[in-house]
Amino acid sequence: MPTSDGNDDVRMRGFARRVRVSDALQWVDRHARPVSATEQVELAEASGRILAENVVSPLDVPPFDRSAMDGYALRGDETTGASSYNPLVFRLLGQSLPGRPFLGRVEPGTAVRIMTGAPLPDGADAVVPAEYAREVGSSVEITLAVPPQRHVGHRGEDVLAGATVLQAGRRLRPQDVGLLAAVGRDRVCARRRPRVRIVITGNELATPGAERSPFQIYDSNSAMLRALVHRDGGVIESLVHVSDDRHAIENAMTRSGADIVLVSGGSSVGAEDHAPVVLRERGELAIHGLAMRPSSPTGMGRIENWLVFLLPGNPVSCLCAYDFFAGRAIRRAAGRPATWPYPACRAVLTRKIASAIGRVDYCRVRLVETEPSAAHETELGESILVADAGAGEPGAPRGRVEPLAVSGASVLSSTTRADGFVVVPESREGFAPADQVTVFLYDLS
Amino acid sequence: MPTSDGNDDVRMRGFARRVRVSDALQWVDRHARPVSATEQVELAEASGRILAENVVSPLDVPPFDRSAMDGYALRGDETTGASSYNPLVFRLLGQSLPGRPFLGRVEPGTAVRIMTGAPLPDGADAVVPAEYAREVGSSVEITLAVPPQRHVGHRGEDVLAGATVLQAGRRLRPQDVGLLAAVGRDRVCARRRPRVRIVITGNELATPGAERSPFQIYDSNSAMLRALVHRDGGVIESLVHVSDDRHAIENAMTRSGADIVLVSGGSSVGAEDHAPVVLRERGELAIHGLAMRPSSPTGMGRIENWLVFLLPGNPVSCLCAYDFFAGRAIRRAAGRPATWPYPACRAVLTRKIASAIGRVDYCRVRLVETEPSAAHETELGESILVADAGAGEPGAPRGRVEPLAVSGASVLSSTTRADGFVVVPESREGFAPADQVTVFLYDLS
Numbered sequence: 069m070p071t072s073d074g075n076d077d078v079r080m081r082g083f084a085r086r087v088r089v090s091d092a093l094q095w096v097d098r099h100a101r102p103v104s105a106t107e108q109v110e111l112a113e114a115s116g117r118i119l120a121e122n123v124v125s126p127l128d129v130p131p132f133d134r135s136a137m138d139g140y141a142l143r144g145d146e147t148t149g150a151s152s153y154n155p156l157v158f159r160l161l162g163q164s165l166p167g168r169p170f171l172g173r174v175e176p177g178t179a180v181r182i183m184t185g186a187p188l189p190d191g192a193d194a195v196v197p198a199e200y201a202r203e204v205g206s207s208v209e210i211t212l213a214v215p216p217q218r219h220v221g222h223r224g225e226d227v228l229a230g231a232t233v234l235q236a237g238r239r240l241r242p243q244d245v246g247l248l249a250a251v252g253r254d255r256v257c258a259r260r261r262p263r264v265r266i267v268i269t270g271n272e273l274a275t276p277g278a279e280r281s282p283f284q285i286y287d288s289n290s291a292m293l294r295a296l297v298h299r300d301g302g303v304i305e306s307l308v309h310v311s312d313d314r315h316a317i318e319n320a321m322t323r324s325g326a327d328i329v330l331v332s333g334g335s336s337v338g339a340e341d342h343a344p345v346v347l348r349e350r351g352e353l354a355i356h357g358l359a360m361r362p363s364s365p366t367g368m369g370r371i372e373n374w375l376v377f378l379l380p381g382n383p384v385s386c387l388c389a390y391d392f393f394a395g396r397a398i399r400r401a402a403g404r405p406a407t408w409p410y411p412a413c414r415a416v417l418t419r420k421i422a423s424a425i426g427r428v429d430y431c432r433v434r435l436v437e438t439e440p441s442a443a444h445e446t447e448l449g450e451s452i453l454v455a456d457a458g459a460g461e462p463g464a465p466r467g468r469v470e471p472l473a474v475s476g477a478s479v480l481s482s483t484t485r486a487d488g489f490v491v492v493p494e495s496r497e498g499f500a501p502a503d504q505v506t507v508f509l510y511d512l513s
Numbered sequence: 514m515p516t517s518d519g520n521d522d523v524r525m526r527g528f529a530r531r532v533r534v535s536d537a538l539q540w541v542d543r544h545a546r547p548v549s550a551t552e553q554v555e556l557a558e559a560s561g562r563i564l565a566e567n568v569v570s571p572l573d574v575p576p577f578d579r580s581a582m583d584g585y586a587l588r589g590d591e592t593t594g595a596s597s598y599n600p601l602v603f604r605l606l607g608q609s610l611p612g613r614p615f616l617g618r619v620e621p622g623t624a625v626r627i628m629t630g631a632p633l634p635d636g637a638d639a640v641v642p643a644e645y646a647r648e649v650g651s652s653v654e655i656t657l658a659v660p661p662q663r664h665v666g667h668r669g670e671d672v673l674a675g676a677t678v679l680q681a682g683r684r685l686r687p688q689d690v691g692l693l694a695a696v697g698r699d700r701v702c703a704r705r706r707p708r709v710r711i712v713i714t715g716n717e718l719a720t721p722g723a724e725r726s727p728f729q730i731y732d733s734n735s736a737m738l739r740a741l742v743h744r745d746g747g748v749i750e751s752l753v754h755v756s757d758d759r760h761a762i763e764n765a766m767t768r769s770g771a772d773i774v775l776v777s778g779g780s781s782v783g784a785e786d787h788a789p790v791v792l793r794e795r796g797e798l799a800i801h802g803l804a805m806r807p808s809s810p811t812g813m814g815r816i817e818n819w820l821v822f823l824l825p826g827n828p829v830s831c832l833c834a835y836d837f838f839a840g841r842a843i844r845r846a847a848g849r850p851a852t853w854p855y856p857a858c859r860a861v862l863t864r865k866i867a868s869a870i871g872r873v874d875y876c877r878v879r880l881v882e883t884e885p886s887a888a889h890e891t892e893l894g895e896s897i898l899v900a901d902a903g904a905g906e907p908g909a910p911r912g913r914v915e916p917l918a919v920s921g922a923s924v925l926s927s928t929t930r931a932d933g934f935v936v937v938p939e940s941r942e943g944f945a946p947a948d949q950v951t952v953f954l955y956d957l958s
Binding site for chain 1: 574610629696700717732832852928956
């Protein structure tokens with residue numbers, strides 16, 4: 069039996085008191101800040117990244133007046149009275165194509181054939197669409213009156229030179245990347261993504277695909293955490309496996325290079341649980357032991373300027389502790405919304421969920437009856453195109469859900485059989501059958 | 514003026530009739546099928562991919578009985594009556610650690626110190642948590658009665674050997690990848706992602722970052738489409754720029770290697786719009802010209818076994834046509850839900866949106882007042898932990914939205930200033946002020 073090495077050492081004695089989940093969330097929100105370091109990013113890789121500069125356009129977009137239609141450029145005032153019963157004839161001077169403008173001038177009584185996007189010739193101020201025109205020899209008959217400026221896209225109508233088109237802090241959408249290209253940018257300054265180190269502890273772990281001795285299990289948390297970090301906008305700085313050895317764990321946790329360190333396994337109060345001791349001695353073990361199920365043996369703190377999350381080795385606990393705390397920190401560091409990426413819906417319970425006041429429970433659930441939801445109503449297709457105004461009640465319950473498991477921290481398949489989870493808040497003893505609850509769905513879209 | 518080369522040639526004559534958006538969506542749904550080809554994928558890259566095999570576990574998970582707690586393994590029946598007032602003493606034989614089991618046998622009156630995840634020694638059938646035990650010399654005092662099986666994780670409790678853990682067709686979640694690792698897999702057979710070729714046409718286009726002549730504009734659709742394809746689960750087979758030249762466009766469209774070809778620009782009825790002609794002559798131009806604004810000069814069809822989408826060159830039209838049709842095809846080909854990835858909410862209009870019966874309008878809107886929404890209510894933190902049951906009315910309108918633009922197909926900044934868009938269905942003349950509408954939000958999470 070290891071002897072206690074201080075009053076705070078909880079090894080083999082259990083947690084004296086468990087921290088409220090809401091307090092742990094507040095700790096995350098206080099300490100997880102967007103990464104401030106920046107880097108140049110190629111435009112092809114920029115979507116989803118957080119812009120770290122105010123982008124000012126050096127040019128007008130478009131940089132010239134141009135046609136918004138395929139048709140004929142002319143002087144709009146000269147088309148007054150044109151109709152299919154009264155076609156007006158203009159002499160055709162030539163054509164203006166995108167990138168190949170007509171270099172002459174449209175004088176009274178003349179027109180130039182023009183394609184969408186082509187520069188408007190000097191002298192012209194309007195475009196008659198092609199369907200209201202008919203070429204006859206070297207002339208064109210116009211059957212539609214267009215006022216000046218009709219079907220003309222003006223220089224700078226999209227962006228004026230000197231305008232700030234996007235501001236620092238923006239998470240770039242696909243169309244933002246298009247706009248950056250439109251103002252001539254092929255790269256931008258973006259915030260560096262948070263670098264996340266994954267430290268996997270456990271002498272019992274075998275590598276998937278390799279041989280396994282009889283008392284080993286395959287390491288599932290590496291693959292799961294890697295996917296979760298990627299989902300939340302982090303990049304893997306490194307993924308290291310260390311034995312249940314104080315010095316190996318200490319080296320992996322205290323080496324610089326990561327913004328956030330996740331330690332999987334050895335987070336509790338066992339004799340081999342070195343990570344909490346390392347965190348307390350080499351930095352700050354701010355929180356250790358939570359009033360939640362599963363994931364109570366979760367810890368978090370700091371070493372120098374990086375955050376460290378101690379995640380239980382049991383895979384459901386690891387997933388839950390990641391999603392509540394570490395993922396939130398990574399999303400915040402990545403400049404993303406702190407909230408869960410999981411879509412939420414309301415549903416009615418088929419059975420009760422038992423919990424205890426003062427404890428948060430993470431209960432995996434399965435949808436057993438699904439009713440058309442907001443998402444379905446607004447699905448592209450007949451429904452939205454015909455019935456949008458009546459799309460109705462997106463807040464109504466989606467259907468019924470069956471609780472699968474609250475305990476079973478080691479049964480990862482409970483999270484693959486489940487469609488999502490329900491969180492029982494600490495204020496409640498649980499939920500009764502037929503209670504309406506918020507379900508977070510594991511499938512993102 | 515080019516002469517018509519057939520009754521179907523719409524060049525410079527306008528679309529004789531415009532196809533309903535719902536018909537075009539049905540065409541997409543009829544022809545865009547999940548890619549059936551498969552490939553081996555490393556587990557580290559497997560999250561989000563579509564599984565193409567039924568995965569059967571070759572082993573029990575866990576492969577042995579193990580402790581679910583840090584504590585002491587013993588015979589549960591022998592703890593009857595143990596309490597803090599009546600500690601029972603067991604002789605300590607040794608310890609069982611993860612990966613380093615105790616190899617002896619727990620006989621009556623003995624116990625073995627055990628850590629979470631360590632193999633349960635022969636003879637033991639229960640675990641007393643460490644906080645209810647105190648080591649005294651070579652013995653341990655137990656102050657809690659535990660029945661047999663308490664705190665024991667049984668062999669196969671997560672997965673039984675021979676069980677199908679995940680089925681073909683499943684889109685892999687992070688925890689699925691973890692489960693695959695748990696059953697020993699380091700790679701899986703997944704559907705190949707759809708290969709998308711982007712063909713950018715337009716003599717007026719300059720490459721962002723490079724010099725631009727006075728009548729050129731920078732190409733914005735390349736960067737935007739690349740990001741959109743990536744978002745929807747496609748991979749870029751190639752991105753090619755071709756001049757407004759029939760043979761160059763034909764080569765780019767008819768070369769094999771892609772599942773889906775997107776052609777940007779030259780999709781309308783101008784003299785330089787070669788892509789629709791190529792598609793009709795070399796394959797099938799199934800749909801050309803849509804009853805929508807913007808994006809009416811959109812086309813779609815097939816060449817051999819790939820789908821071809823003709824997207825307008827104007828960037829807003831390109832974005833809208835992509836999102837309605839091409840993106841849907843890519844998502845379907847990728848095995849994802851066909852619906853938009855955009856979160857939807859309900860909101861009240863500040864001003865009317867004018868449309869016309871028979872036409873779908875894509876109206877960019879800006880949120881001007883936002884009220885706490887379902888997403889906010891369910892945000893992690895006090896609200897969900899305290900007030901989940903009363904989280905309330907996620908279907909109620911989020912706030913008010915201001916229509917920004919329906920026209921302005923070339924003004925890409927309208928989609929960067931907007932928070933999202935409203936679709937006016939073809940059944941309506943528009944929306945009145947104070948109408949409640951569904952808003953699709955551009956920011957995904």
